[in-house]
Amino acid sequence: MLELKNLNFEIKSENTSQNILKNINLRFENNKIYVITGPNGSGKSTLVKLIMGILSPNDGEIIFNNKNITNLSINERANIGISFAFQQPITFKGLKVRDLLDIASGNKNDFNMICNYLSTVGLCAKDYIDRQIDSKLSGGELKRIELAMVLARKGKLNIFDEPEAGIDLWSFENLTKIFSSLKNSITIIVSHQQKILEIADEIIMLKKGEVIKKGSLKDILPFIENNKCFKLRGNNE
Amino acid sequence: MNNLEKKILEKISDLHAIPNGAFNIRKNGELFERNSTKEINIIPKKNKNGIDVIVSPNVQNKSIHIPVIITIGGLNDLVYNDFYIGENSDVTIVAGCGIHNKTCKTSVHSGIHSFHLKENSKVKYIERHIGEGNRESGKILNPITKIYLNKNSEMFIETSQIGGVTSSLRKTFAVLKENAKLIIKENLLTNDKDYAKSFFKINLLGNHSSVEITSHSVAKNNSYQEFKSNLIGNNECFGHVECDGILLDDAKIISIPMINASNKNASLIHEAAIGKIAGDELIKLMTLGLTEKEAEDVIIQGFLLGN
Numbered sequence: 001m002l003e004l005k006n007l008n009f010e011i012k013s014e015n016t017s018q019n020i021l022k023n024i025n026l027r028f029e030n031n032k033i034y035v036i037t038g039p040n041g042s043g044k045s046t047l048v049k050l051i052m053g054i055l056s057p058n059d060g061e062i063i064f065n066n067k068n069i070t071n072l073s074i075n076e077r078a079n080i081g082i083s084f085a086f087q088q089p090i091t092f093k094g095l096k097v098r099d100l101l102d103i104a105s106g107n108k109n110d111f112n113m114i115c116n117y118l119s120t121v122g123l124c125a126k127d128y129i130d131r132q133i134d135s136k137l138s139g140g141e142l143k144r145i146e147l148a149m150v151l152a153r154k155g156k157l158n159i160f161d162e163p164e165a166g167i168d169l170w171s172f173e174n175l176t177k178i179f180s181s182l183k184n185s186i187t188i189i190v191s192h193q194q195k196i197l198e199i200a201d202e203i204i205m206l207k208k209g210e211v212i213k214k215g216s217l218k219d220i221l222p223f224i225e226n227n228k229c230f231k232l233r234g235n236n237e
Numbered sequence: 238m239n240n241l242e243k244k245i246l247e248k249i250s251d252l253h254a255i256p257n258g259a260f261n262i263r264k265n266g267e268l269f270e271r272n273s274t275k276e277i278n279i280i281p282k283k284n285k286n287g288i289d290v291i292v293s294p295n296v297q298n299k300s301i302h303i304p305v306i307i308t309i310g311g312l313n314d315l316v317y318n319d320f321y322i323g324e325n326s327d328v329t330i331v332a333g334c335g336i337h338n339k340t341c342k343t344s345v346h347s348g349i350h351s352f353h354l355k356e357n358s359k360v361k362y363i364e365r366h367i368g369e370g371n372r373e374s375g376k377i378l379n380p381i382t383k384i385y386l387n388k389n390s391e392m393f394i395e396t397s398q399i400g401g402v403t404s405s406l407r408k409t410f411a412v413l414k415e416n417a418k419l420i421i422k423e424n425l426l427t428n429d430k431d432y433a434k435s436f437f438k439i440n441l442l443g444n445h446s447s448v449e450i451t452s453h454s455v456a457k458n459n460s461y462q463e464f465k466s467n468l469i470g471n472n473e474c475f476g477h478v479e480c481d482g483i484l485l486d487d488a489k490i491i492s493i494p495m496i497n498a499s500n501k502n503a504s505l506i507h508e509a510a511i512g513k514i515a516g517d518e519l520i521k522l523m524t525l526g527l528t529e530k531e532a533e534d535v536i537i538q539g540f541l542l543g544n
Binding site: 052054073074075078079083084086090092093094095096099100103104106132149153 | 453481515517518520521522523524525526527528529535536538539540541542543544
């Protein structure tokens, strides 16, 4: 279980400070899919970055499986089972798909294992295994490799920051199958995509850094319809 | 050859023993062993140190090893090696110098190599430089490479110097005739107070000649690197130089481009990017379980080996 207790995050500049997240209290249970949604600038990506340790809260606590991880580094959190798929996948000069999948899984994978990870995200291993993770790959290819790395981590808490962006040529059906296949773990997805919200056990809606509603898609829809600045995206957007 | 010498030989040329085929192994300023074949003749020069390597026409998929091993201090070794590649031949030449210097005296190796490629011939040239032993003693390598590419000939050069060499001045000169192609990949890592300077002057003389130079370098501690290239486009030709450098600590890298186009159809490009390791690359690898130091090492290794 993951618990966020009174989490606050603010950005301070010389004369001003801006509250990005205010007093966040949330619980995430094992074997459930949670989708965090909300308008641009509502703090969704900031919240998941706090969970991964990429950002540090100003105050509050993060408890994962009864352990206070608020002060753990990114890699310490990774090594207790938290994994993270970036919204904008990172490119590297010289590192290959095989290298990152080996690092992700913590050991040297044979071809069949790499084939398993890549075919799950719709890529043919023999075409990609020795490709460098650089700008020669398309945004959609990078995004799918990012997903494959999370699969290779076999994490207990899997976080996906806007996983649908750029993978429209594949299909949402395949993407949602991946999320549904992640057993014995907590899945947290940041998304605006209706198809992804439909598979959530619980949707958390943020606005201006605060949780304004939690519940099923049916519970959340009226809040979305009342919000002029926020619309869910359909399959072709 | 003792164990230390065997280890150096392996590091610079991937050889575990004396190779088959044509080779010339030089140790501590003298010939150690040499072998010619029916197709590849290695002839010692009469008036100075060095060899002429004559590859007959139509020789396919053969290799030539010319490693240099130095295990003493105070040596100043200067050699002139000239390679003549016959028409339609395709060979791999593995060179390189390993200095293991435990003494306090500086050892220097200067390899002056020239390559003369006849029409339609191809050469893959692999050159590795390493320095080991007493960190305080000088291990200096100053290679000069002169390349003459005739019509339709191709040369691919892979040169690496991954740490340990305290000072190097590498000069590469090339003249390319019609349809000739030259590809150079340089990988460089400097530590401590190392000094490494690379200079390329490429004359694209022939119609449709082309050159691509990619340099990946990492400078650590207080080391200094300088990369200077001069592309001269005298015909309808293509030239591309890419110089990427990663800076750590208080190191310094300078990249100086010079493009000299004297034909309106010459297309010459110089790209240079020097900076520290991107923070998001480190963060990504840390989310995969690596410490910041491990992530840095993986990024540097990939950057150097992936070129």
